[in-house]
Amino acid sequence: MSTPATDPTPQAVQSTVRPPKGGYRGTKVRRQRVRAAWLFLLPMLVALALVAGWPLLRTFYFSFTDASLSDTAGAAFIGIENYLVYDDGAWYGLLTDPVWWNSVWNTLYFSAVSVSLEVVFGIIVALLLNAEFKGRMLVRAAVLIPWAIPTIVSAKMWAWMLNDQFGIINHMLMAIGIIDSPIAWTASASYSMWAVIMVDVWKTIPFVALLVLAALQMLPKDCYEAAEVDGIHPVRVFFRVTLPLITPALMVAVIFRLLDALRVFDVIYVLTSNSTSTMTMSIYARQQLVEFQDVGYGSAASTMLFLIIALAVVIYLYLGRRQLGVDQ
Incomplete structure (x- = not known):
């Protein structure tokens, strides 16, 4: 004799839902680690931006000017004329x-x-x-x-x-x-x-x-x-x-x-x-x-x-x- 079909229980429905890759706890831990890594890197990134980033930006700017070594402050913007x-x-x-x-x-x-x-x-x-x-x-x-x-x-x-x-x-x-x-x-x-x-x-x-x-x-x-x-x-x-x-x-x-x-x-x-x-x-x-x-x-x-x-x-x-x- 066949048994009547029953509705799936809430536990059965929950068991069919897969957690995200790495698990819920793993995802949270991963985010915390990424956040901590950025906090540790922040002082170095700030120092790098001041030491290397600012001179690099000034170099980009001067490449579009007619600046000379004797007068960098009075440089005029000339576009891409230095390039072509x-x-x-x-x-x-x-x-x-x-x-x-x-x-x-x-x-x-x-x-x-x-x-x-x-x-x-x-x-x-x-x-x-x-x-x-x-x-x-x-x-x-x-x-x-x-x-x-x-x-x-x-x-x-x-x-x-x-x-x-x-x-x-x-x-x-x-x-x-x-x-x-x-x-x-x-x-x-x-x-x-x-x-x-x-x-x-x-x-x-x-x-x-x-x-x-x-x-x-x-x-x-x-x-x-x-x-x-x-x-x-x-x-x-x-x-x-x-x-x-x-x-x-x-x-x-x-x-x-x-x-x-x-x-x-x-x-x-x-x-x-x-x-x-x-x-x-x-x-x-x-x-x-x-x-x-x-x-x-x-x-x-x-x-x-x-x-x-x-x-x-x-x-x-x-x-x-x-x-x-x-x-x-």
Whole structure:
């Protein structure tokens, strides 16, 4: 005999309603944590707005004026003329300046080559330092020396070593027969860019190696033990196991080095000064601001530098998130 249908009880109705993701209590706790995080970050954000935000806004403003270094208060608003203007049948401004575009190309070329070399050699050095051998701690400390030396000091040191008259680099290369006569490494248009890339790579490899080494120290050992038992080649283990696991740390190293490389100034200015073969966007902006005393035009160059760096970072982070499979 069939039983008559009964209306669902309030308890049954309530059981069919799902709580929000993470639970009601979890949502409240999450909101409290977010609120506490913003409260802790507030002093830093205020200080950052005063130290970096205000000068940045002033730079944006000056880029639309005819301000000079001797008279910034009496600057007149001229719109986008510092960037692009049509006058007497021709275009003028920063976006039509071949020297500016040459500095953009130099900056991008320097950044791409130097960061790529630093990542490759940094991984190699980190793998060597992660191996077990006698004196490993001493070698680790010695590897950090180039990174610990101030950039100005290391650049000046390399300037002496690369000098074509008394530099030890030419002396060593001539002694082993690689070159026949001294080379002006920092004065030659053919070698100057590679000279500054070499100096930058020498100095910043320890930074990348340190971050990669920290990631290697956190890897689980059971994966490598299983690969060793199965007889898998170490090179295949590196590309299939090690490299994917250290990718997040590697992305942090790349983004920090990319930011430094795109705004590079000190090492190139010390080695080659205002040479057009190595002039970067920062050196170009400094030349307009200080030497030519054109604050408006130099501010336009600085603004474009900021926008290019921001665009490069956004593209890199977007591609990195897609590679790691992070939800957009």
